[in-house]
Amino acid sequence: MAVNGAAAEQMTDSPNTEFTPVADSTQDPQVEHPTDVSATDDIQEYATDDEFYDSHEYSTEELERMLREANDFKTAGNEYFAKGQYDEAIGKYEDALFACPERNTEERAVFFSNIAACQMKQNKYTEAKDTCSKAIELSPAYSKAIFRRAQAGEKIASYSALTEALKDYQSVRELPDITDFTRKECLKAEQRLPSMIKDQGEKEKEEMMGKLKDLGNTLLGKFGLSTNNFQMQKDPSSGNYSVNFVNKN
Known part of the structure; x- marks a missing residue:
């Protein structure tokens, strides 16, 4: 079924939308997660190579044009995501990262978080966790990325990943910009994880x-x-x- 751009936009991250987690974060971690690994090396390059679109080398008008282009790529990625075409969605989010000026850290964090959403959908939890970390480096209080990283860690289910997931859930709960539902989901995880951590450690x-x-x-x-x-x-x-x-x- 075709999904229009507005609906797809709601399914992925944007700087002005609130994150709504799934009722059971251990089951299918919903749309706040995109996927593909073939692009991980390129993602790393986009994240660290400040040779691209240095704000000192471009005029304000050019930088604004680049940001518009990046957001157009994101919109296209959202449409692919809504159709379940996660590889294609990742490609568009990577294009958005390539086009987006380095100074626009909030937008770049959103693109990384959307890639992680795809990776969650493809059950590539380790890649999703790493991609969320890239988003958090750019925007340390980005609740969607932190919550998504917690979900990925819980899915990985190793002792270290579960321990880190618990810390992430606790961090999200303390942020001021989350909904009551998100806070309740974090509290549930904080009650659920300690016994899981103990059992996995043994x-x-x-x-x-x-x-x-x-x-x-x-x-x-x-x-x-x-x-x-x-x-x-x-x-x-x-x-x-x-x-x-x-x-x-």
Whole structure:
């Protein structure tokens, strides 16, 4: 079904629109997220190469024209996004980044956040998280990008990503420009994540211990020993382990 430009605009970020997260951020993290990775290297170039459109080299009129061109690309990207054509949408948002003067940091942050929205839709959560970070570097209090990065981190679900996601949810909740609904979603996440972080931390610790045991058996085998000669005891109060040698000969 065709979606007009106005509807598509509401589905992606613009500097003057408020972010409305999905009811359950762990399910399908809605439109505040675009996607594609093929362009990540180019995105990095656009973000760091101040050779493009240096404000000292162009007149005010030229810079304004460039910004209009960038916003036209964004509008085209929004239309692709609304149709579910995320690769094409990313291409247009990248064009917007290329056209947009470096001085327009708020607009550039929006373009990065829209790319991240596409990446979320394509389940490319690591790329989305990194792209959100680019947006946040340009606009540190950009609630949509911070919330989206939290959603991406929760989807990645590693111990470190979950820990960072919790911090992002807490940061968003403290911002003054968010809706009550967004604040409630952040509170839900703050209640949900601590147990997830604890469980994932234990899981990763056990996986690491298993890898260390395999490595230990490889090395100790050269001396006629194995990790079975060493007894590991966990201190319930601290969670730390101590190792004791056990002679099984």
